Amino acid sequence: MTIRRLALALLISAAGGAAFAQAPSPRAPTPAAAAPVAASTSTFSTTLALRDRALGDNTAWTILEELTTDIGGRPVGSPAMTRAKDWAIAKMHALGFENVRAEAFAKPSWVRGPESAELNTPYKTKLHVLGLGNSGSGQVTGEVVVFSSLARLKMTSIDLKGKIVLVNQPMTRTQDGSGYGAAGAARFQGPSIAASKGAIGYLTRSISTADVREPHTGSTNWGPGVKPIPAGALGVPDADLLERLSKRPGGKLPTITLSLLSSVDEKATAWNVVGDLRGSERPNEMIVIGGHLDSWDPGQGAIDDGAGVAITAAVGKLIGDLPTHPKRTIRVVMFGSEETGGSSAAYLAAHKEEVPRIILTGESDTGGDEIYDLRLPPGFANDPRFLPVADALASLKVFMSSADVGEAGSDVAGLQEAGVPAFGLSQDASRYFDLHHSASDTLDKVDPAKLAQNVAAWITLIHFVADSDIDFRKPAQK
Numbered sequence: 001m002t003i004r005r006l007a008l009a010l011l012i013s014a015a016g017g018a019a020f021a022q023a024p025s026p027r028a029p030t031p032a033a034a035a036p037v038a039a040s041t042s043t044f045s046t047t048l049a050l051r052d053r054a055l056g057d058n059t060a061w062t063i064l065e066e067l068t069t070d071i072g073g074r075p076v077g078s079p080a081m082t083r084a085k086d087w088a089i090a091k092m093h094a095l096g097f098e099n100v101r102a103e104a105f106a107k108p109s110w111v112r113g114p115e116s117a118e119l120n121t122p123y124k125t126k127l128h129v130l131g132l133g134n135s136g137s138g139q140v141t142g143e144v145v146v147f148s149s150l151a152r153l154k155m156t157s158i159d160l161k162g163k164i165v166l167v168n169q170p171m172t173r174t175q176d177g178s179g180y181g182a183a184g185a186a187r188f189q190g191p192s193i194a195a196s197k198g199a200i201g202y203l204t205r206s207i208s209t210a211d212v213r214e215p216h217t218g219s220t221n222w223g224p225g226v227k228p229i230p231a232g233a234l235g236v237p238d239a240d241l242l243e244r245l246s247k248r249p250g251g252k253l254p255t256i257t258l259s260l261l262s263s264v265d266e267k268a269t270a271w272n273v274v275g276d277l278r279g280s281e282r283p284n285e286m287i288v289i290g291g292h293l294d295s296w297d298p299g300q301g302a303i304d305d306g307a308g309v310a311i312t313a314a315v316g317k318l319i320g321d322l323p324t325h326p327k328r329t330i331r332v333v334m335f336g337s338e339e340t341g342g343s344s345a346a347y348l349a350a351h352k353e354e355v356p357r358i359i360l361t362g363e364s365d366t367g368g369d370e371i372y373d374l375r376l377p378p379g380f381a382n383d384p385r386f387l388p389v390a391d392a393l394a395s396l397k398v399f400m401s402s403a404d405v406g407e408a409g410s411d412v413a414g415l416q417e418a419g420v421p422a423f424g425l426s427q428d429a430s431r432y433f434d435l436h437h438s439a440s441d442t443l444d445k446v447d448p449a450k451l452a453q454n455v456a457a458w459i460t461l462i463h464f465v466a467d468s469d470i471d472f473r474k475p476a477q478k
């Protein structure tokens with residue numbers, strides 16, 4: 001933040017927010033470390049100065065670089081997750097958070113063992129597989145029955161006893177990531193449905209928008225009374241190969257050997273790591289934001305969700321550097337078990353009595369690409385009090401959406417269900433599912449300038465709300 005920029009920000013604020021087109025572009029080359037934002041005469045000029053500082057600041061990038069380089073992939077229950085927890089506590093102290101602690105909770109953890117898949121007939125070749133989280137453990141050999149969609153599997157009258165099921169349902173690329181819900185059911189529900197119909201093994205085409213052979217893992221769930229079977233994700237071209245082979249004249253199905261070994265550590269522990277910036281006037285009123293520290297094991301957990309941890313921690317650090325904290329408390333949480341579930345419920349259980357005084361909550365968990373819209377709780381998108389925020393975000397190419405926020409993030413879903421108002425800053429997910437849960441979820445896939453745009457958008461909203469009296473439980477007058 002240069003003096004000239006601060007002066008510009010103050011000028012823009014004085015002009016009533018009409019001149020934001022002249023604000024620095026998020027793509028402009030920026031210094032590696034900007035000077036702290038000085039005290040200013042009005043709250044919103046401080047918000048604008050923070051936005052501009054965030055665009056030129058590398059705090060989020062530094063956090064992400066450390067997490068992916070020094071810790072790596074962080075599945076729940078692993079030694080890496082324990083190191084990540086220790087790193088997170090030290091990092092939050094170093095960033096200036098108060099009241100830093102790790103809140104432990106019991107979380108049985110699924111542990112990947114040796115895995116392989118091989119086509120046996122009509123010829124031998126290696127297939128690219130990754131076991132799904134919560135997969136059953138074992139080695140099975142059998143014919144592969146291919147379904148083009150989960151709906152086809154659900155409705156089939158084919159006898160699946162002794163068979164290995166493959167659901168080869170493609171995923172659609174979308175900006176808002178909505179293709180994931182539809183395609184993902186083949187992973188979330190497919191194994192349990194196949195097992196309940198007698199299948200001995202299950203494969204899903206990777207829930208992925210890429211065309212590479214590298215498989216994408218993720219967790220699955222078993223229905224009541226269903227005995228888990230080995231369940232994995234195949235590289236997209238491998239799934240297509242099995243489908244083509246299964247359609248050859250003569251009706252001979254391909255056979256494979258699927259070996260997915262794993263174990264469950266019933267006594268594992270997970271942690272939500274929490275740090276606060278205490279509000280200067282109404283510390284009991286709180287905003288809770290965060291990302292999740294755990295990740296899948298094949299990659300480095302950079303886009304999922306090191307980026308979200310880095311973005312929200314950087315928001316806290318930059319606001320914490322102000323000479324005076326905003327009126328309300330800002331809490332940043334590095335959630336400890338998103339991928340196989342648990343951190344949302346654990347956070348709610350530990351903080352139930354705070355629910356009525358949590359003003360707003362949100363999670364960053366769709367990578368590090370640019371934010372394109374802000375979704376506020378119902379009734380607030382057109383609230384005139386948010387016009388300065390809308391203007392400030394417009395210069396970041398973020399628009400105010402009146403669309404429903406939906407689920408604001410799986411780690412804050414518990415708070416949301418308990419009645420806490422939630423927001424969403426939607427990230428461009430066009431590329432996210434090329435990488436998600438695969439070995440290619442690595443640091444190089446994150447663009448530092450886009451990460452800074454995320455921090456700038458988050459800090460604009462969070463600082464504004466933290467220094468306001470807005471009550472999201474009372475929808476604005478129409």
Ligand SMILES: [Zn+2]
Pocket residue numbers: 292304305338365
């Ligand atoms: Zn995630």
